[in-house]
Structures are given as C-alpha cells and as structure tokens.
Amino acid sequence: MKNNVPDILLIYTGGTIGMVKDYKTNALKAFNFERIKEKIPELNLLDCNIETVSFSNPIDSSDMCPEYWIKIAEIIEERYKEIDGFVVLTGTDTMSYTASVMSFMLENLSKPVIFTGSQLPIGDLRTDAKENLITAIQVAATQENGVGKIREVGLYFEYKLYRANRTSKVSAEQFEAFESPNYPHLGISGVHLIFNDQWINKADNGKNLVVRKKFDSNVVILKMFPGISQEIVEYILNFPELDGVVLETYGAGNAPTAAWFINSLKAVLERNIPVINVTQCIGGSVLMGHYESSIQLKQIGIINGKDITTESALAKIKYLLGIDTLYKDFKIEFENSMRGEMS
Numbered sequence: 101m102k103n104n105v106p107d108i109l110l111i112y113t114g115g116t117i118g119m120v121k122d123y124k125t126n127a128l129k130a131f132n133f134e135r136i137k138e139k140i141p142e143l144n145l146l147d148c149n150i151e152t153v154s155f156s157n158p159i160d161s162s163d164m165c166p167e168y169w170i171k172i173a174e175i176i177e178e179r180y181k182e183i184d185g186f187v188v189l190t191g192t193d194t195m196s197y198t199a200s201v202m203s204f205m206l207e208n209l210s211k212p213v214i215f216t217g218s219q220l221p222i223g224d225l226r227t228d229a230k231e232n233l234i235t236a237i238q239v240a241a242t243q244e245n246g247v248g249k250i251r252e253v254g255l256y257f258e259y260k261l262y263r264a265n266r267t268s269k270v271s272a273e274q275f276e277a278f279e280s281p282n283y284p285h286l287g288i289s290g291v292h293l294i295f296n297d298q299w300i301n302k303a304d305n306g307k308n309l310v311v312r313k314k315f316d317s318n319v320v321i322l323k324m325f326p327g328i329s330q331e332i333v334e335y336i337l338n339f340p341e342l343d344g345v346v347l348e349t350y351g352a353g354n355a356p357t358a359a360w361f362i363n364s365l366k367a368v369l370e371r372n373i374p375v376i377n378v379t380q381c382i383g384g385s386v387l388m389g390h391y392e393s394s395i396q397l398k399q400i401g402i403i404n405g406k407d408i409t410t411e412s413a414l415a416k417i418k419y420l421l422g423i424d425t426l427y428k429d430f431k432i433e434f435e436n437s438m439r440g441e442m443s
C-alpha cells in the first residue's frame with residue numbers, strides 16, 4: 101500500500117477486456133481478473149492503490165440486466181466512503197446502457213465512476229485494453245483540491261473521456277467504438293491527459309450518496325420504420341402492463357401522421373403512460389412542432405426527449421417510474437436534465 105495516494109477500486113463484470121486467447125484452441129477465455137497486475141505490471145507504476153473485485157461469474161454484456169446494475173451499484177455503495185475513484189469494466193456492447201443507468205442510480209455522486217472496456221482482449225498483441233484500462237484508472241485517480249476531479253459517471257475509451265450518459269456504441273470494428281455526438285468530450289489523452297474543464301460536472305450539493313435500486317421493467321423502445329404495421333404497433337401499445345414508451349422517431353422527432361398511429365398513442369396517454377420522443381439519429385435533437393409530422397405528437401402530450409440518447413432515455417424512464425414519479429409530473433421531470441443527460 102502506498103501512502104497519500106488515491107485508492108481506486110476496479111470492478112470487473114465481464115466482457116472482452118478480461119479475456120485472453122488460448123493459443124492452442126484460438127478461443128477467447130476469461131482469466132482470473134484478481135491477477136490483473138500480473139498481466140499488466142505497469143499498473144504498479146501508477147500513483148494510486150488499486151484494489152480489484154470481480155463478478156464470480158463474469159458475463160458478456162449482452163446478459164447485462166437490472167440484477168447486475170444493482171450488483172455494480174452495491175459494490176460502489178459499500179466502498180464509497182473509503183474509495184476515491186471507481187473503474188467499472190464491462191463489455192462494450194451494452195456499456196452505454198449500463199453507464200447511463202448508473203448515472204441515474206447514483207444520486208448525489210461526488211466521486212469518479214469511470215466505465216471502460218476494450219475491443220480486443222487484454223492478452224492480444226494489438227490490444228486496446230491496456231491503454232483504456234491504465235488511462236481510465238488515471239482519470240479516476242486525478243484529484244483537484246483533495247477530491248476527485250471527475251464527480252460523475254464517465255466513459256473512457258480510445259483516448260477520450262466522455263460523459264457516460266451521452267454516449268452510444270457506434271462501431272463493432274474500430275477501436276474508437278463510442279461517440280458522444282451531442283456533448284463535448286470531458287477529456288482527451290495524448291502526450292498529456294487534458295481535461296475539458298468547462299464541460300465537467302462541477303455541481304456538488306454536499307448531500308450523501310443515495311443509490312436508487314428500483315426500476316420499472318414494463319417499458320418498451322418502439323422504433324419507427326417505414327411500413328411499420330398498425331397491428332404490431334397496436335399489439336405492443338395495448339400490452340395491459342405497459343408503463344412507459346420510448347418512441348424512436350425520425351430526424352427531428354417526426355413520425356407517421358396516419359390517424360391510426362396518432363390514435364393509438366393518444367390511447368396510451370389516456371392510460372397515464374408516458375411516451376418519450378427521441379430521435380433515432382445518432383446526433384441532433386427532437387424539435388417537436390418543427391415539421392408537420394411532429395405537430396400532432398406535441399399536441400397530444402408526447403414528452404420531448406430533446407437530444408437524449410436512446411440508452412439514456414431508457415435509463416431515465418425506468419428510473420423515474422422506479423421512484424414512483426406521478427404521471428402529472430412526468431413531463432416536467434423528464435424534460436429537465438437530471439444528470440447532464442440532455443441539453
């Protein structure tokens with residue numbers, strides 16, 4: 101143990117980053133993550149103490165679900181007082197969902213929680229895991245006036261630090277797998293690790309961390325596509341237990357104007373079920389009423405998701421329903437930024 105340096109907790113949940121290639125069979129297999137320092141001895145050179153905790157059965161992030169979100173949040177909650185920064189390793193496939201959810205779960209967060217992973221396993225010759233991991237730890241260990249520089253949930257990947265709830269996975273091939281099209285990156289790693297001070301969350305209300313662990317599971321993402329059938333839309337929206345809908349619309353929030361479509365949305369709203377309009381474009385914002393094809397959505401009371409990502413909208417609707425937000429307050433709550441997830 102080094103003295104007077106930040107204490108960092110590395111939480112390994114699974115994913116490519118914790119795998120090595122078995123050169124006999126060519127297959128990827130998980131290695132014992134508790135022994136990460138043997139794989140990357142450079143970790144010993146960092147100016148911090150590193151502890152690791154690993155899921156006993158690491159998962160592919162395709163299997164990520166609320167049960168595991170709670171597990172990650174509880175590990176953070178348990179060690180929150182004595183640890184200065186957290187680095188969470190997950191598979192990249194659903195990392196933006198998990199990290200967005202975490203930003204809502206961890207209320208009054210005032211320490212760094214940095215997600216990272218990799219496109220190639222740690223044992224691969226050309227791996228991106230080493231840089232991602234080492235720099236994510238450095239980010240989590242960076243302090244200013246004796247406290248963590250980052251006081252929010254971040255995602256570090258391929259030389260860039262992002263606000264996690266602004267990201268989406270955009271490539272299954274490039275090392276630059278994530279983007280944050282509607283919000284500038286919080287930092288960049290070159291010869292120096294440079295933070296973009298003006299975009300980093302500075303708010304600290306001094307309140308204690310509260311971990312929200314309840315989510316509503318009866319929500320759906322309904323993606324518009326040309327020719328979407330009335331029967332299917334009605335079938336989904338008539339689901340008796342439905343509690344919320346994220347409607348992925350075209351462009352600046354546009355959707356079919358057909359009477360059957362508007363009527364089925366109206367019927368959902370009459371059941372006091374919130375419907376959020378988000379764009380299926382990777383960048384840009386919903387502007388309801390800008391085109392004729394979104395005027396009716398605005399008139400009937402669809403909620404404006406503005407420039408939120410689908411991943412974050414899903415996290416936010418599950419969280420707001422989980423804390424029993426009343427239907428009459430839902431629009432105001434959703435349309436206000438709570439964790440810097442929308443402009």
Ligand code: ASP
Pocket residue numbers: 114115116117159160161162190191192193194217218219
């Ligand atoms: N399928 C893997 C996962 O998301 C891919 C990765 O780790 O990047 O768990």
